[in-house]
Amino acid sequence: MKTSCLKFSRIVLISVIVGVFGLVSLPASAAKPSGVKRYLIQYQHGNADALKALIAANGGKVVFDYSAVIDGLAADLSAAGRSAVRRSGLATTIEEDAVRKLHALPASFPILPFDEFVPWGVDRVQADIVWSTGPNFGPADDGVATPAVAGGAVTGSGVIVGVLDTGIDFDHPDLADNVIDVRGSGVVRDFLFGDDDPSDDDPALIQGHGTSGASVIAAVDNAIGVIGVAPQAKILPYRVCFADFENGCPVSAIIGGLVQAVVDGVDVINMSFGGSAAFNLEASAIQAANAAGIVLVASAGNDASQVIQFPAGYGTVLAVGATDVGDQRASFSNVGGWST
Numbered sequence: 001m002k003t004s005c006l007k008f009s010r011i012v013l014i015s016v017i018v019g020v021f022g023l024v025s026l027p028a029s030a031a032k033p034s035g036v037k038r039y040l041i042q043y044q045h046g047n048a049d050a051l052k053a054l055i056a057a058n059g060g061k062v063v064f065d066y067s068a069v070i071d072g073l074a075a076d077l078s079a080a081g082r083s084a085v086r087r088s089g090l091a092t093t094i095e096e097d098a099v100r101k102l103h104a105l106p107a108s109f110p111i112l113p114f115d116e117f118v119p120w121g122v123d124r125v126q127a128d129i130v131w132s133t134g135p136n137f138g139p140a141d142d143g144v145a146t147p148a149v150a151g152g153a154v155t156g157s158g159v160i161v162g163v164l165d166t167g168i169d170f171d172h173p174d175l176a177d178n179v180i181d182v183r184g185s186g187v188v189r190d191f192l193f194g195d196d197d198p199s200d201d202d203p204a205l206i207q208g209h210g211t212s213g214a215s216v217i218a219a220v221d222n223a224i225g226v227i228g229v230a231p232q233a234k235i236l237p238y239r240v241c242f243a244d245f246e247n248g249c250p251v252s253a254i255i256g257g258l259v260q261a262v263v264d265g266v267d268v269i270n271m272s273f274g275g276s277a278a279f280n281l282e283a284s285a286i287q288a289a290n291a292a293g294i295v296l297v298a299s300a301g302n303d304a305s306q307v308i309q310f311p312a313g314y315g316t317v318l319a320v321g322a323t324d325v326g327d328q329r330a331s332f333s334n335v336g337g338w339s340t
Helices: 005-017 048-057 079-088 120-124 209-218 251-264 280-291
Strands: 037-043 061-065 072-077 091-096 099-102 160-165 234-239 268-271 295-299 317-320
Touching: 037 048, 037 079, 037 251, 037 280, 048 061, 048 072, 048 079, 061 251, 072 079, 072 251, 072 280, 079 091, 091 280, 099 251, 160 209, 160 251, 209 234, 234 251, 251 268, 251 280, 280 295
Parallel strands: 160 234, 160 268, 268 295, 295 317
Antiparallel strands: 037 072, 037 091, 061 072
């Protein structure tokens, strides 16, 4: 097994609330010529070189090469190029790329000074019982928990959580100590612009979504702000989503993030986005992550719907919905037998 029993218990604690060099040759945001579309292509093992040559011969470009983990790639192709790939028999599946939607409810909060506290959600699932110096053994949200970590407590130490989202604010004072700074590594982890800087710096409507999600997981115990579910876990960020509801999260970028997270050896992958369609190549990446011993967590969505959302709907992913102060399903949360 990948983890010891103790480490697995830390991973479960994190999962309750959340939800390769040369991998990219072109950014996902690069403009495509008229008539050219991006496709997710899966192939039989051993066909990679022949398929890439065929794509190039037909004027196409390989955008993502996922072969470090799965037999697949993403390529920009004309209609004629796509037909050539289909006819060749080299590909097992060809699917047009799509965009998943970030699961976010935009809101404005006053910026005021305050003492560090245990957030309502962290307290509601009673994560603080495991690590607080003043454990909350009564009903959740009763104000008993002390916002401080006890020595020797289970805090997520040694666990790496890969956060696939809008990137992260590496300098956030309540998170920086728990973020693995991968900038300058030469390894692509921004799958929108094809570079090694997955900063959450897109000035759009929901800028900070990735940083906010990471803080729920691992905000530091440091006398300011809040404390996360696992305040000593480490965050490894992957930028796969634009910080708006229009451009969203390209599936080709999501697969890139999944593949790199497997290569990086993370323990948990968190995804806060979704869409109603499943994709063969994405499913293969999810399966590869699961086979590597990674715990996969995804949000169920905020559409007050029973329609299955993916990646949360894949069988090896823990789908997480939302509840309200009465421990009932939140009015906006998606629900169904596929979610928890």
